[in-house]
Amino acid sequence: MSDRLNIEISIVADLVADLPYAIRAQRLVNSIREFFSCDAVGLLKIDGDSLTPIAMQGLTLEALGRRFLISQHARLASILSTRSPVRFLPGNPLPDPYDGLLEHHADQALPVHDCMGISLHLEGQLWGALTLDAFNGKTFQQSDPDRLASFAILIQAAMRVSQLEQDNRHLRLLRGNENPVASTDHEHIEIIGHSPVLQNLLKELDVVAESDLPVLLLGETGVGKELFAQRVHRTSQRCHHPLIKVNCAALPESLAESELFGHVKGAFSGATTDRMGRIEAAQHGTLFLDEVGELPLSIQAKLLRTLQNGEIQRLGEDKPRQVNTRIISATNRQLQEQVRQGSFRADLYHRLSVYPVHVPALRERGSDVLILAGRFLELNRARLGMRSLRLSESAERALCEYSWPGNVRELEHVISRAALRTVSLGANRNEIITIGPELLALESTSNDHDNFLSSTCFHVSDSQSIRQVESTYPSRTQAEQKHTQSLREATEFFQRKQIRERLEQHNGNWAATARSLELDTSNLHKLAKKLGLK
Incomplete structure (x- = not known):
């Protein structure tokens, strides 16, 4: 009883302490695991049709990144279907979502032998679940489900306090907004990770989101710059207005002006009606320009006018229109080098990079x-x-x-x-x-x-x-390496290697691969065919 009292006091003390959400949740699962002397504890939150781990103890690190689809995990579905604790006795045929993921048995692909869990509710609504797992089939006692039910009240109180703190923090962030979004809205953005470099980046983005400054996201291909742009939009005062995404690399130069700025009927052959451009569609919201370094110079000049004066002019229209749109751009290119080479306007670069942000590579x-x-x-x-x-x-x-x-x-x-x-x-x-x-x-x-x-x-x-x-x-x-004796064969082997690597980096996009190799797309196709890659 003294152990339980000490743990309850510890949980209650955390309720009145100013703790970050993640730390309070982690301390909670640590205390539960200590009391029940089990191998693993997981605190999971409902996220649509899945359960998302909030905090875990005793499970491999990869388990924290999983999203458990409720319909595919019978044990989790059973726990969520009732307010009472659910015990899965040793020998239960239902697979456990943590089979093979217990930390102390990470070198063995072994199933969980003893398990119990309980659903958690906040303000009468299903919030998530707490799960307890053990490798030893005799870990949990007959009275443990009742004990878990008692702890569930404290767990729900702790989560409620964290929820209120998050809501208040978000309200402060959105001060002046008449219809602030709930704090849970932007949590659906899948930015997964707990490294210090990532957490520092997220804090920085949450601060810059409060302003209307243009943000330039810099980073290598594949780091997920679009997700970070979404986070800036969702945590800004513009979150109730559109986030319009434009892949500048996919814009044909002949249509780029119409796509971004719109056109009026008769502006060109095929323009049968007036059409709003992407910038105007993002009115009061955010425009995300991915691969902004690919914009043609002619379009760069028009975009500069939008950033300077808040104006656009539809193709074929004389009168400018006022727009109120925030610009977030992203590139994996060295824009400063493009400025020196003359392929990117210096004045536009300075307008876009008012707040540059480096998105870390995965190896970092x-x-x-x-x-x-x-x-x-x-x-x-x-x-x-x-x-x-x-x-x-x-x-x-x-x-x-x-x-x-x-x-x-x-x-x-x-x-x-x-x-x-x-x-x-x-x-x-x-x-x-x-x-x-x-x-x-x-x-x-x-x-x-x-x-x-x-x-x-x-x-x-x-x-x-x-x-x-x-x-x-x-x-x-291996076959190729046996035949790299001549200069021609060695060159072709290197070309194959480079093209395959760049294709992988650009997700099979031949046009983007050609640009990264500084080749014309048609020439790259011809070379690939010659090298036996197509």
């Missing part, structure tokens, strides 16, 4: 790679109808050591390919499947994105059993 974010990997593992597990999909410890090390030239997008592709390979190799979808470093194919990914490994293996485990399956894939890289 430490263990965030594992949290993101967990997210992609769960997506692929659900997509492929698997019971459980996890990483081995050596695979986790490989992910952390890789340089990720394609960043988050490349990580998503690596995990998806590895999951597909397990299925193609005959994995039993009803077992716990462990992905080893060989299936990730990181070395071959960096050398040749189209090649599989010459030898791959994975582990599938049900209870204590582990079986290994091996398969041989054709490796074009």
Whole structure:
């Protein structure tokens, strides 16, 4: 009883302390795990049709990045269906969402043997769930569900306090807005990670969101600049107005002016009606210009006028129109270098980069790679109808050591390919499947994105059993390396390697790949055909 009293006092003390949301939640699950002496505790929040981990203790890091689709996890659905605690006794046939993810057994693909959970409610509405898991089948006692029900009241109070604090903070952020958005609205943006560099960036963006300053997001391909632009919009006073997105690289130069500024009927052949441009469509909201470095010079001059005077002029119209639109732009190019080369206007660059923000590459974010990997593992597990999909410890090390030239997008592709390979190799979808470093194919990914490994293996485990399956894939890289004696052959091998890597970085977009290689798109297609890539 004294242990329980001490933990209850600790939880109550946290209620009156000025603690960040994440820290209060983490201290909460730590206390619950200590009291029940179990292997893992998870605090999850309803997010649409899924449960999102808020805080976890005793689970592998990748579990924190997962989003558990309720309809695909019978145990979670059962917990959410009632206000009473739910106990899953040892031997229960329903798969546990944390099978193979217990931290102290991370080197083994073993199922959870003892589990219980309870739904959590705030102001009468279902908020989420608390889950407790144990490897030992005799961990929880008969009286533990009742004890959990008592703790649920304190847990709900702690979450309510955190909710009120978030709401108040957001109201202050949106001061002067007549219809402030609830704090939960912008939490749906999937920016996953807990690294200090990411958290510092999010804090910086929340501050700059209060202003109307133009923001320039700088970063490599695949870092997710669009997500950060969405966050700035959602946490700004413009959040109730449109966020219009424009991919400048996909705008044909002949249509770019009409797309951005609009046109009137008869302005050109085919203009049968008046049409509003993207800038005007973002009135009182935000315009996101992705790959802004691709804008033609003729359009840059017109965009500068919009930034300077708040005016646009539809194509074919004499009278300018006033607009009130915030500009957020993004690029993976060195705009300063383009200014020196004369391909980007210096005055426009200075207007767009009033507040430049560097979005860190994945290799700069430490263990965030594992949290993101967990997210992609769960997506692929659900997509492929698997019971459980996890990483081995050596695979986790490989992910952390890789340089990720394609960043988050490349990580998503690596995990998806590895999951597909397990299925193609005959994995039993009803077992716990462990992905080893060989299936990730990181070395071959960096050398040749189209090649599989010459030898791959994975582990599938049900209870204590582990079986290994091996398969041989054709490796074009190895074949090519045998024939790189002449200068011509060595050059062609290097060209193939570069084109494949750039295609991967640009998500298969040939036009973007051509620009990154400083080639004409048609010439790149011809070269790829000559090299046997098409």
